[in-house]
Amino acid sequence: MAKYSFLLILYGTFSTVLFGLSLFTSASRAYDYFTLIHELTGSFHLTLLVNFVVFCFILWGLVSTKLLFGDLRIIETEHLVDQLPFYGLSLLFILFNDDNVLLSMFWGGTTILLKSYHIINQDRLEHLQLMTVNNLHNINSPSLIFRTFASSIFMFYLLVSIVIDVFMAKLLVFDVFQGVSSIGSLLYGIQFAVMATDSFAYLWKVGLNVYELMFYRCVPHPDASVRTPTQQSVPTDGAEHSGSGDEDLFDDDNDDDETEQVWENKPLYTQTLEILSSVIKSVFYLIFSYMLYVHSNLPPPISMIQGGIVSMLQVVQKTKRLAAFLSQAKSLDKQLEDATVEDLNAADYMCIICRDNMHSPEAYEARRHKPLIPRRRPKKLRCGHILHMGCLKDWLERSSVCPLCRKNVFALEASTPPQPQGTAQVPQETNPPNHGMHPTRTFPSGVPIPTSEATNVSVHGTNGNQSTNNMFTGRVPSGWTAFPITRTGPDRFTIRVSPTQSGTLIIRENTGDAQLYTLGTN
Missing domain, CATH: 3.30.40 (Herpes Virus-1)
Known part of the structure; x- marks a missing residue:
């Protein structure tokens, strides 16, 4: 962080000094105010002025963000880094379509600042919802949930941002400053209208979440001291034979059944709201493109075409996702x-x-x-x-693939036959097996490992007792990767994953079975 602060100070000092020299040179040549403006906005002086304006917007953005939101969380910084570069790139096309560079720079900087406020504020509201859900066991009144959100400063920021976006969109679309010939002001007005639409849709989503918390999730929890005997976690003979690993999970008497009371139809409303938001944005772009092309005889700018195409693609994708969700949710338990x-x-x-x-x-x-x-x-x-x-x-609601391996949840590959439960598919060998091959050894995770001649290797556990394990070698199946491993101690191994990186493995005692754990990379 200190490195970026130093670079910002260096850039600010450099920009301020150059602009000061440019202003001094222009003032020494000018006879009046109009001549000074002409000198500042001409040739190389305009470049220094634009650079100084960019620095002022960066400085104001950092100061205003600190005043409004305080220190940013890591996820908020990541969202800013992910979304702002592409958004700023789309605004550059608007900048190149306007002859008044300074005015376009001002509206562009204002748009980026408000967009960053929207991103941070939405992250703060999501964090507020998450904290409210995690604290539901201490909330016994729906009115308390409503007061929590109604009194939040971030909810106030959201309402104020909607008002500002609507006002700026109306101001720029009517083109108060430059008349009907200013395409840049019109395009920035559309950007403010799109941000207002997104903010209004997010406000409704927050309202749906608050409604669910108030009338579905906020239920009184029974006190543990007044539970009936059937609610207590009393060991039974049937439970003793259900598996030792599962028994340890019932040590805590807290029952979270009540926290799972959710609004089942909420995904239908939220996804429908997202589709309507994308439809409204598509209509905005189509209407203004029609006005420019038909009434003004001007070709639609690239940014407007890009926004319209992206909005229509979002409508199609979200509609397909909603239809797939509705069809899958009906038979989810059976599939x-x-x-x-x-x-x-x-x-x-x-x-x-x-x-x-x-x-x-x-x-x-x-x-x-x-x-x-x-x-x-x-x-x-x-x-x-x-x-x-x-x-x-x-x-x-968000995706139809596995969150870890990204495979489709429901679709089966045509070339993959149904596998028995707990069995992984093993590549078939085309060559006849060697006579010295041993049977395939399957570990508890269900992954078979092809083996060849077994070699007895002495492995020391942490307790100092020496045991003998079998280390197997053989042909590496397709999709697997072999790494060289070297013994560096009685219970340590070094595995080379690349020419410059290696990892350390150690054997520890774990319920009588020796297992390997990764300590770190070298």
Whole structure:
């Protein structure tokens, strides 16, 4: 951070000194105010002036962001870095279409500043919603949730930004400053109108989320001291045989069934709202393109064509995604099978999305004496990853692929036959097997490893006892990668992953089985 601050100070000093010299030179040659303006906006002096204006906008953006939002979080900085460069590049096309460079620079800088405010403010509102959801166990009144959002300064910023965007769009579209011949002002007005549409749509999404929190998620939790005996976590014979790994997950008596009361129809409304927002933006671009081409006999600028095409593509993509979500949600429980105890044990009983514990329905019912709610049932995808049913539904609102391996959740590959549960596909060998090959050894994760002649190697555990394990070597299947490994100690190995990078492996005692853990890269 100190490096970037130093570069900013250096750039600011350089820009200010050059502009000061340019202003002094122009003032020494000018006879009056109009001559001074002519000197400043001509040839090389205009470049120095534009550079100084850019520095002023950067400085004002940093100061205003610090005053309005304080220190930025990492995710907010990442969103700014991801979205602002492409947005600024699209504004450059508007800058090149206008002869008044200074006025276009002013509107461009103002547009980028307001866009950055929108990005940061939406991240802050999402953080507020997340904190409210995590604190639901301390909230017992829907009115408290409403007051939390109504009194938030970020909600006030959102309302103010909508008013400012509408006002700026109206001001620039009517082209107060330069008359009907200013295409640049019109294009910046469209950008403000698009930002107003996005802000208004986000306001409605926040309203839907608040409605869900107030009337679905905010339910009184029963006190643990007044629970009935059937609600207590009493060990039973059926639970003792459900798997040792699953029993440890029931040590906590807190039952989160109430926190899974959600508004099932909310995805339908939110995605419909996103489609309407994209339709409105498409209509904006089409109307103004028609006005320029038909009434003004001017070709639509590249930025307007690009915005219209992107908006229409968003309409098509979001409509397809909504249709796919509706069709998949109806038969989601039938298309995907529940994860077994062996599958959960291999996945460490952890959901790949929420990172929360998962329970097998049989073990949960044996422990809690009530069925596991549908949203907490563990579902196994066709790729083998396991997650909660509720997490899967929430993920399908955004994408139809696995969040880890990016494989389609429902579509099956035509060349891949159905595999038995817990079995991975092994590449078939075309050559006859060697006589010295041993049978394939399958580890608990379900991944078979082709083996050849076994070699006995002494491996020392952390307790000093020496044990003998078999290390297998053989032909590397397609899709796998072989790395050279070197023994550097009694319980340490070094694996070379590249000519310049290597990793260290160590064997530790873990419930009687020796396992390898990665310590770090060298």
